[in-house]
Each structure stands twice: as C-alpha cells, then as structure tokens.
Amino acid sequence: MLINSIEEVRRNVKEWKKEGLKIGLVPTMGALHAGHLSLIKKAKKTCDRVVVSVFVNPIQFGPSEDFDKYPRTLDADEKLCNQEGVDIVFAPSPKEMYGDAGRLSNDTLTYVCPPFFYVNKLCGKTRVGHFDGVCTVVLKLFNIVQPDCAFFGQKDAQQVIIVKKMVKDLNVPVEITQCPIVREESGLALSSRNKYLTEEGKKDALVLNKILNNIKSCYQKGITDISALKETAYSFLTDKHDLEYLEILDRNTLEEKSQADNNSIALIACRVEGVRLIDNIYLGGI
Numbered sequence: 071m072l073i074n075s076i077e078e079v080r081r082n083v084k085e086w087k088k089e090g091l092k093i094g095l096v097p098t099m100g101a102l103h104a105g106h107l108s109l110i111k112k113a114k115k116t117c118d119r120v121v122v123s124v125f126v127n128p129i130q131f132g133p134s135e136d137f138d139k140y141p142r143t144l145d146a147d148e149k150l151c152n153q154e155g156v157d158i159v160f161a162p163s164p165k166e167m168y169g170d171a172g173r174l175s176n177d178t179l180t181y182v183c184p185p186f187f188y189v190n191k192l193c194g195k196t197r198v199g200h201f202d203g204v205c206t207v208v209l210k211l212f213n214i215v216q217p218d219c220a221f222f223g224q225k226d227a228q229q230v231i232i233v234k235k236m237v238k239d240l241n242v243p244v245e246i247t248q249c250p251i252v253r254e255e256s257g258l259a260l261s262s263r264n265k266y267l268t269e270e271g272k273k274d275a276l277v278l279n280k281i282l283n284n285i286k287s288c289y290q291k292g293i294t295d296i297s298a299l300k301e302t303a304y305s306f307l308t309d310k311h312d313l314e315y316l317e318i319l320d321r322n323t324l325e326e327k328s329q330a331d332n333n334s335i336a337l338i339a340c341r342v343e344g345v346r347l348i349d350n351i352y353l354g355g356i
C-alpha cells in the first residue's frame with residue numbers, strides 16, 4: 071500500500087500497535103536495488119509488519135550535490151516492495167515532511183546534530199551538514215512510524231554508527247539492525263548512484279573494492295601498521311580515480327588508531343566519472 075500522508079501512516083500503525091504487532095522500518099531514498107531488498111527481507115523475517123520509506127531527503131544534500139538529479143523511480147520501487155510483501159511504502163513529499171519552511175535551514179527547522187567527533191571525518195568532512203540532515207529525517211521517520219526495529223546497511227557505515235549513537239543518546243526506543251553490504255558479482259557495492267556510471271566507469275569503480283580487499287589481505291598476512299596498509303592503495307589508483315578519503319578506524323567508535331586490529335574497518339570514498347562512490351570492509355571477519 072502506497073501512502074503519502076503522515077496521518078495515514080499513523081492510523082495504520084495505531085491499529086497494528088493495538089494488535090501488539092512488531093513493526094520494522096526500512097528507511098530509503100528509493101531507486102531500490104538488491105541492497106535495499108536485503109534490508110527489507112531481513113525486516114520481513116524479524117517483524118510482523120514492514121514499512122519502507124522512500125524519501126529523497128532534501129536536507130541531507132549540500133547545495134552543490136545531486137538532489138535534483140537523484141534517481142526517482144517510485145512506481146518500480148512500489149512494485150518491488152509489493153513483491154517482497156511490504157505492508158506500507160511511505161513516500162511523503164518534502165512539503166509533507168517539512169511543511170512550508172522555505173529554504174530549509176536550522177533557522178527554520180529543529181535539527182538533530184550528531185556529535186562533532188563522529189561527523190568531522192569520512193563523509194562528514196566534505197558533506198558538511200549531511201549527518202544533521204540524516205539524523206533529523208531518521209528521527210522524524212521514527213516518530214511517524216514508531217517502529218520496534220529499523221534496518222540500515224553497512225554500506226553507509228558512518229551513517230549507521232551515527233544513527234546508533236543518536237538512538238542511544240536520545241533514548242529512542244528503536245532497535246537498530248545493521249545488514250551486510252550487497253555487491254554485484256564483480257565486487258562493486260550496489261548503490262543507487264551506480265546508475266550515473268557508464269560501463270567503463272563501472273569497471274573503473276571496481277578499484278574501491280580491490281583496494282579494500284587488498285588491505286584486508288595484507289592485514290591478514292600480518293601487516294597492522296595503518297599507514298603501511300593505506301600505502302598499498304596507491305598502486306591501484308589511476309587518473310580515472312579521484313580519491314576523497316581512505317581511512318582505517320575502529321568499526322564501532324570511528325576512533326583512529328596507529329595499528330589495525332580485528333575491530334578495524336577500512337573505508338573509502340572515491341569519485342569515478344564525477345560520481346561519488348563509497349565502500350568499506352571489516353578487517354577482522356564479518
């Protein structure tokens with residue numbers, strides 16, 4: 071069932087709550103692919119009712135980012151959700167979510183701002199304000215849907231760490247489940263933004279996964295020095311790759327260390343054909 075209004079979602083949820091049903095939420099920006107579907111399948115397995123939100127959230131995009139051209143495929147998304155047995159596809163308009171706040175800013179809207187320690191690195195460094203936008207919309211969705219559980223992908227590792235932190239710090243009664251990264255057979259992590267890439271660009275994009283796999287195999291062979299592990303990336307990069315960051319941090323806290331260990335995560339952001347791609351890998355197993 072496709073629903074655009076907050077009030078209608080609330081009406082349905084109220085009935086489910088009366089019946090004591092367990093509700094799962096999968097927040098997405100649409101253009102659904104097998105990565106999103108893995109979250110939906112997990113939600114279906116563990117919850118009685120599943121809501122998928124499809125909302126390209128304007129406040130998490132910077133002024134020079136791809137908000138206008140972000141792929142919007144609501145009909146196809148709805149079909150996929152129906153095939154998976156999703157109970158509600160919640161696809162509000164920006165106006166439904168934010169009212170008439172004009173140019174959205176923290177002059178006109180209450181924002182949730184995650185702590186500086188978590189946002190002054192990785193994607194937060196170049197996407198200033200991005201995680202304020204993410205936390206704000208996620209908390210709004212939690213308040214609208216009031217799910218018992220919400221499902222996020224490891225693909226956006228910094229995002230799920232920040233959402234968990236928000237939930238803990240603000241005592242939000244939602245259990246966060248993280249799901250593994252779904253990849254194409256080639257190793258390329260699925261992303262709605264892969265649609266922007268040409269076939270050649272997709273091949274060049276494989277470098278992200280190659281760099282991460284190589285770092286993991288070097289770590290498994292006994293190299294733990296993080297600078298040395300990061301150095302191994304450079305032989306993979308060509309002029310087709312515009313590296314934004316490559317970091318090896320603690321996978322739970324995003325703390326920097328000098329030596330990698332089984333709690334380390336390697337994260338990369340790189341532009342290929344102008345498309346910003348991200349990927350990551352746990353060095354110590356899944």
Ligand code: AMP
Nearest residue numbers: 098099100105222223225226251252260
């Ligand atoms: P998005 O629509 O890009 O905002 O993503 C919605 C959710 O799907 C987020 O929790 C993402 O981390 C997750 N997701 C996106 N791509 C993948 C993937 N390749 N594998 C697993 N989860 C993913």
